[in-house]
Amino acid sequence: MAVVDDNRNIELIAGHIEEIIKLLGEDCTREGLLKTPIRSAKALYYLTSGYRANIDAVVHQALFEHEGSQIVMVKNIEFYSMCEHHILPFFGNISIGYIPDGKIIGLSKVARLVNVFARRLQVQERLTAQVCREVERIVGAKGVMVVCDAHHLCMKMRGVEKQDSTTSTMDYVGAFAEDPALREEFMRLLGV
Numbered sequence: 001m002a003v004v005d006d007n008r009n010i011e012l013i014a015g016h017i018e019e020i021i022k023l024l025g026e027d028c029t030r031e032g033l034l035k036t037p038i039r040s041a042k043a044l045y046y047l048t049s050g051y052r053a054n055i056d057a058v059v060h061q062a063l064f065e066h067e068g069s070q071i072v073m074v075k076n077i078e079f080y081s082m083c084e085h086h087i088l089p090f091f092g093n094i095s096i097g098y099i100p101d102g103k104i105i106g107l108s109k110v111a112r113l114v115n116v117f118a119r120r121l122q123v124q125e126r127l128t129a130q131v132c133r134e135v136e137r138i139v140g141a142k143g144v145m146v147v148c149d150a151h152h153l154c155m156k157m158r159g160v161e162k163q164d165s166t167t168s169t170m171d172y173v174g175a176f177a178e179d180p181a182l183r184e185e186f187m188r189l190l191g192v
């Protein structure tokens with residue numbers, strides 16, 4: 001999306017945030033809040049920038065030839081996302097294992113790929129599945145397995161769940177779906 005559209009969208013969002021702040025009972029003319037609508041709009045736009053990212057451009061030229069056929073692990077990629085039910089943060093880490101089929105992907109690109117899906121309104125289950133299928137598609141892997149652990153502020157801040165709990169999700173495709181021994185190998189490499 002063009003920069004001019006982005007700026008226009010951010011301005012429109014800021015107008016709505018100003019209304020929300022008023023409805024919450026605050027005074028938008030108070031000095032500390034004067035620039036809050038535009039700052040908040042910019043932050044929200046950034047935190048949802050995954051909608052406007054081009055994945056193929058993000059991972060462009062980051063594939064390398066690789067002879068091996070054993071699991072490649074990328075562990076504990078930190079991510080920050082927003083739950084689609086409350087628009088509150090959830091965050092944690094994602095670990096990805098894949099069986100290459102002649103190609104591997106640069107490590108920093110894997111983290112950027114995670115961000116493309118994390119920076120949206122999400123549910124953890126879908127984030128996990130999307131990362132799994134996108135690594136399969138881009139790397140052309142024989143199999144992919146993804147485990148995600150996260151803290152959800154919509155649960156913690158609203159006191160619905162015990163403060164120290166985390167939510168775990170998992171997905172796998174290809175060789176990992178066919179062979180339980182591979183899933184066990186993944187979990188062993190993950191150290192759980």
Ligand SMILES: [Zn+2]
Pocket residue numbers: 083084085086087088152154155
């Ligand atoms: Zn939520």
